[in-house]
Amino acid sequence: MEYNAKIVNRLKRSKGQLEGVLNMIADEKDCAAIVTQLSAVRSSLDKAIGLIVAENLVECVQNNQNGQDTEEEKIQQAIKLLMKSR
Amino acid sequence: MEYNAKIVNRLKRSKGQLEGVLNMIADEKDCAAIVTQLSAVRSSLDKAIGLIVAENLVECVQNNQNGQDTEEEKIQQAIKLLMKSR
Amino acid sequence: MEYNAKIVNRLKRSKGQLEGVLNMIADEKDCAAIVTQLSAVRSSLDKAIGLIVAENLVECVQNNQNGQDTEEEKIQQAIKLLMKSR
Amino acid sequence: MEYNAKIVNRLKRSKGQLEGVLNMIADEKDCAAIVTQLSAVRSSLDKAIGLIVAENLVECVQNNQNGQDTEEEKIQQAIKLLMKSR
Numbered sequence: 001m002e003y004n005a006k007i008v009n010r011l012k013r014s015k016g017q018l019e020g021v022l023n024m025i026a027d028e029k030d031c032a033a034i035v036t037q038l039s040a041v042r043s044s045l046d047k048a049i050g051l052i053v054a055e056n057l058v059e060c061v062q063n064n065q066n067g068q069d070t071e072e073e074k075i076q077q078a079i080k081l082l083m084k085s086r
Numbered sequence: 087m088e089y090n091a092k093i094v095n096r097l098k099r100s101k102g103q104l105e106g107v108l109n110m111i112a113d114e115k116d117c118a119a120i121v122t123q124l125s126a127v128r129s130s131l132d133k134a135i136g137l138i139v140a141e142n143l144v145e146c147v148q149n150n151q152n153g154q155d156t157e158e159e160k161i162q163q164a165i166k167l168l169m170k171s172r
Numbered sequence: 173m174e175y176n177a178k179i180v181n182r183l184k185r186s187k188g189q190l191e192g193v194l195n196m197i198a199d200e201k202d203c204a205a206i207v208t209q210l211s212a213v214r215s216s217l218d219k220a221i222g223l224i225v226a227e228n229l230v231e232c233v234q235n236n237q238n239g240q241d242t243e244e245e246k247i248q249q250a251i252k253l254l255m256k257s258r
Numbered sequence: 259m260e261y262n263a264k265i266v267n268r269l270k271r272s273k274g275q276l277e278g279v280l281n282m283i284a285d286e287k288d289c290a291a292i293v294t295q296l297s298a299v300r301s302s303l304d305k306a307i308g309l310i311v312a313e314n315l316v317e318c319v320q321n322n323q324n325g326q327d328t329e330e331e332k333i334q335q336a337i338k339l340l341m342k343s344r
Contacts, residue, residue, distance in 0.1 A: 001117045011108055011124075018101045025094055031087045031142045032163075035171050038097075038135045045128045049121055050258050054229065054251045056117045061233035077118075079226045085121050086222050086258060136344050140315065140337045147319035165312045172308050172344060173289045183280055183296075190273045197266060203259045203314045204335075207307055207343050210269075214303045221296045228289045249290075257293050 001056055010048050017041045053082040087142055096134050103127045139168040173228055182220050189213045225254040259314055268306050275299045311340040 021037050057078040064071035107123045143164040150157035193209050229250040236243035279295045315336040322329035 002114065003111045003120075008108065008111060011104060011111070015101060015104045015108070018097060018104065022094065022097055022101070025089045025097070028088065031089075031138055032167050034089075035135055035138055035167055038131055038138075039171055042128055042131045042135065045124055045131070046258055047255065049124045049128065050255045051251075052117055052121055052124075054254050057226065057229055058233050058247065058251070061230050075230065079223075079230070081118050081121055082226050082254075083219065083222045085125055086218055132344055133341065136341045137337075140340050143312065143315055144319050144333065144337070147316050161316065165309075165316070168312050168340075169305065169308045172304055174286065175283045175289075175292075180280065180283055183276060183283070187273060187276045187280070190269060190276065194266065194269055194273070197261045197269070200260065203261075203310055204339050206261075207310055207339055210303055210307050210310075211343055214300055214307065217296055217300045217303070221293055221300065224289055224293055224296075253290050253293055257297055 100130045186216045
């Protein structure tokens with residue numbers, strides 16, 4: 001599967017935000033600000049995961065134009081991955 | 087609020103894992119492995135958030151031994167932060 | 173979209189579990205037991221949501237064999253629904 | 259632990275919403291509307307869980323005015339329940 005730049009940039013931003021949180025902790029900043037930042041990183045990661053499992057499922061279904069068993073099995077695996085990732 | 091080493095180390099590990107995921111994406115690794123790693127980072131962040139909001143709430147209640155209004159207000163804010171962070 | 177019996181039964185069970193929790197609360201049962209039950213209902217609902225958005229996305233892609241714009245638009249809407257449901 | 263009316267009413271509303279969703283499914287309503295309703299029930303349950311674990315933790319800390327071991331153990335259990343419930 002190819003990962004588009006949108007996902008890569010999102011993960012790089014998340015990494016930068018995590019670095020920022022580590023600095024806030026070193027400076028003993030207010031915990032509400034730290035929790036807000038960490039929650040933003042968590043939901044950004046969740047979005048990246050959602051995009052990957054959705055695009056993976058779309059690809060599996062598109063590759064299954066002729067309904068072969070192996071392809072159908074891949075669709076079920078893609079749905080399983082989507083469920084597990086929630 | 088003081089942040090114990092457990093939380094700081096957890097966040098540093100999460101940052102390292104994110105770097106690892108970016109390398110996996112550059113190598114176009116299988117998406118199931120990438121989703122599994124990202125899910126692990128997400129749940130590690132969620133644990134860090136949970137520890138911070140729990141310890142913050144405990145501190146606010148402990149500081150409120152003499153039941154002053156301002157302290158009670160801090161407890162309600164700590165509960166609100168906990169709810170928002172879920 | 174047709175909803176299979178698996179999803180309907182899961183929701184009926186969740187409703188029954190909720191009734192059970194209301195009885196546990198009336199009996200002032202231990203909060204750990206109540207939280208465990210509520211968490212089980214929450215994750216069961218999350219699974220039902222995951223199954224619905226996944227099957228919806230598969231259907232949209234399968235209906236898009238001839239790549240018409242309107243169908244592609246439906247795929248994007250199905251991905252958006254999946255993301256929003258997380 | 260005593261459960262306030264706010265939590266009980268929230269759970270009763272959630273149960274009613276679930277009944278509503280089962281009717282929507284029987285009427286084969288649009289899946290986006292069903293997913294939106296189910297997501298609302300899920301987040302309402304999550305709020306109820308958050309209120310219960312927060313109030314439980316506050317109670318444990320308040321009961322621990324004289325710092326006895328058994329009480330400290332209860333605080334740690336309340337934090338564990340909070341973490342597990344996320």
